[in-house]
Amino acid sequence: MIARLAPTNSPQDIYQAFVQQLKNEGFEGEIASDHGSRTVLATDNSIYQRLPRAAVFPKHDADVGRVTRLAAQPRFRSVVLTARGGGTGTNGQSLTDGVIVDLSRHMNRILEINVEERWVRVQSGVVKDQLNAALKPHGLFFAPELSTSNRATIGGMINTDASGQGSCTYGKTRDHVLALSTILLGGNRLDSQAVEAGHARQQASRQDMIGEVYRCTQEIADNQQQLIQDIFPKLNRCLTGYDLAHLREP
Numbered sequence: 001m002i003a004r005l006a007p008t009n010s011p012q013d014i015y016q017a018f019v020q021q022l023k024n025e026g027f028e029g030e031i032a033s034d035h036g037s038r039t040v041l042a043t044d045n046s047i048y049q050r051l052p053r054a055a056v057f058p059k060h061d062a063d064v065g066r067v068t069r070l071a072a073q074p075r076f077r078s079v080v081l082t083a084r085g086g087g088t089g090t091n092g093q094s095l096t097d098g099v100i101v102d103l104s105r106h107m108n109r110i111l112e113i114n115v116e117e118r119w120v121r122v123q124s125g126v127v128k129d130q131l132n133a134a135l136k137p138h139g140l141f142f143a144p145e146l147s148t149s150n151r152a153t154i155g156g157m158i159n160t161d162a163s164g165q166g167s168c169t170y171g172k173t174r175d176h177v178l179a180l181s182t183i184l185l186g187g188n189r190l191d192s193q194a195v196e197a198g199h200a201r202q203q204a205s206r207q208d209m210i211g212e213v214y215r216c217t218q219e220i221a222d223n224q225q226q227l228i229q230d231i232f233p234k235l236n237r238c239l240t241g242y243d244l245a246h247l248r249e250p
Contacts, residue, residue: 015053015099018070018079022056025066029059029106041084041100045148048092052082055100058107061183067101069187085125085156088148091239093160104153110134119178124155143170161237172237184209194249221248 019031032038033054042051058064071079080098087094094100108125115138122131128149132141144167146152152162158180163172179193188209195203204214220228224244232245 012053014076014078018076018099019054019056021076022066022070025070027056027058027063027066029063030057031055032057041087041102042095044084044087044089044092044094046090046092046095048095050092050095050097052096052100053098055102057102057105060107061181061189064101064103064107064183065187065189067099068183068185072186083124083155083159085153085159086127086148086151088146088152088156089160094156103155108153113138115140122154124153124158126154128152128154128157143167143176144172160239163237174238174243184213217247220244 016033019033022031031054037055038052041055042049056063056067058067067081070076071081080096081101082094082096082098084094084100084102085104103123104125104127106125107123108127108130109123110120110126110131111123112121113134114120118140120131120135120142128142128146131154132149135141142154144162144164146157146162146164156162157173158177161172161174179191182190182192184190186209190210190213200214200218204211204218206214225248228244235243235245
């Protein structure tokens with residue numbers, strides 16, 4: 001039996017202060033903290049239920065930056081942010097007691113299709129069937145095939161390395177990702193893709209969150225490689241944790 005949601009009628013004070021300050025910072029999307037909206041987002045495709053304190057619906061990258069910059073302030077460091085796409089995860093990945101950042105309502109545009117080079121650039125809230133409908137006239141499609149493809153978002157598929165029917169032939173989601181743009185805590189934008197070692201070292205010298213990310217991954221790849229080889233399980237799909245075994249490819 002699924003547990004009953006706690007009868008919480010209002011967010012905690014820290015979350016009330018967070019959403020109010022977010023409005024003051026010029027957030028252009030919607031903010032929902034009423035019980036009904038929060039209850040709708042308290043479930044996904046799993047058996048779990050978690051009632052969020054609030055939900056925000058960014059209109060664009062600038063809004064996401066406003067959320068993460070505010071969350072980085074010392075007084076809001078206890079605020080928990082959880083991204084949500086289509087809510088199709090079966091392990092409760094999009095559920096939280098904190099703030100849901102719903103990227104599917106507005107950030108769902110297909111930005112560019114390059115037929116000759118066979119790649120597309122999309123926002124994270126684009127639904128898989130939406131993308132494939134746009135690609136079909138060009139004789140292309142985005143694999144793999146999911147049972148929830150009419151509502152699963154590309155961002156969510158990347159976060160869960162979605163597979164499904166046909167993935168043995170066409171590959172999992174990770175096999176089709178060329179580059180990512182990520183808004184980090186504090187508002188910095190990290191544009192990531194496979195890079196040469198020299199570029200990684202150059203980025204690691206930066207004195208910001210991006211440099212910290214590169215220094216951390218470089219330290220793991222340099223100093224923990226043998227430990228990872230000894231104990232890291234041989235996974236066909238990396239759904240939980242970080243795929244440390246493939247930080248550095250030969």
